[in-house]
Amino acid sequence: MKVPVRKSLILLIALICGCTLSPEEAMQKGLDLYNDGKITKSYQYLMKAHAGGIQDPELFLRTAYCMVAIEDDPSAAIKILSLSVQLFPEYAPTYDLLGVIAQQFGPVQEGKNLQQAIYYARKAVELEPDEWKFKDNLGGYYYLIGKPDSALFWFKAASELNPTDEDILRRIRQVEVSLERE
Numbered sequence: 001m002k003v004p005v006r007k008s009l010i011l012l013i014a015l016i017c018g019c020t021l022s023p024e025e026a027m028q029k030g031l032d033l034y035n036d037g038k039i040t041k042s043y044q045y046l047m048k049a050h051a052g053g054i055q056d057p058e059l060f061l062r063t064a065y066c067m068v069a070i071e072d073d074p075s076a077a078i079k080i081l082s083l084s085v086q087l088f089p090e091y092a093p094t095y096d097l098l099g100v101i102a103q104q105f106g107p108v109q110e111g112k113n114l115q116q117a118i119y120y121a122r123k124a125v126e127l128e129p130d131e132w133k134f135k136d137n138l139g140g141y142y143y144l145i146g147k148p149d150s151a152l153f154w155f156k157a158a159s160e161l162n163p164t165d166e167d168i169l170r171r172i173r174q175v176e177v178s179l180e181r182e
Contacts (some may be wrong), residue, residue: 021045024053027059034062043070050080057091060084064097074105092128095120096137103141115140132161136168148175 021029030045043066049056051062061084064077074138078101084094099120106113121138139154152175157169 009104021048021077023054024079026052027054027056034066035128036150039066040070044064052107055087057084057088057094057111060095061091061097066102068101068105074101076103090127092124092134093129095124096134099124099137100143103144111145115142118145130161132158132168134167135161136171139171143175146180148176151175152179 014120026045027049030042030049032044033039033042042062046059046063046066049059060080064080065078067073067077074078081094081098081101084091085098088094099117102113102116104113106116118138118141119133121141124131124134125138135154135158139151139158142148142154143151150154153174155168155172155175157167159172162168
C-alpha cells in the first residue's frame with residue numbers, strides 16, 4: 001500500500017514532535033511510567049497533565065513526589081499538596097506525603113518539623129486506619145522525637161496489618177531493646 005507523500009510527511013512530523021497527548025493521556029502515561037519505576041520519565045507527563053487542569057489526587061501526589069525527588073523543590077510540592085488537600089480533604093496519602101516532606105525538609109528548630117510530620121501522619125492514619133505504611137511512618141516520627149513508647153505502639157499497629165515486614169519487625173525489636181535499657 002502506497003501512502004501519499006503529504007500524508008507521510010504529516011506522520012513523520014507528528015512522530016518527530018512526539019504527537020501531542022491530551023492531558024488525560026499524559027496523566028495515564030505519566031502514572032504508568034511512575035508505576036514502572038521510571039520516575040524521571042514520568043515527571044514530564046505528570047506536569048503536562050497537571051498544567052492541563054486535571055484534578056486528580058494521585059496526579060497531585062505523584063507530581064509532588066517528583067518535585068521533591070527530581071527537582072529537590074519541597075516548596076512547590078507543598079503547594080500542589082495543599083491544593084490537593086483543599087480539593088480532596090479525605091485523601092490520606094496526601095497527608096502522609098506532607099508528613100514525609102515536613103520530616104525531611106521542615107524547620108528543625110525545636111523539632112517543629114517532626115511535630116508537623118506527626119500531625120500529618122495522624123491525619124493519614126485517621127482517614128485510612130488500615131494502611132500499615134501510615135502507622136509505620138507515625139511510629140518513626142515518634143521515635144525521632146524521643147518517644148519510644150508511642151513509637152512502639154505505632155510500629156506494633158503497623159505490624160498487625162503487615163506481620164511479615166522485616167523492617168517493621170526490626171524497628172519493634174530496636175525500640176524494645178532501647179526501652180529495656182531505660
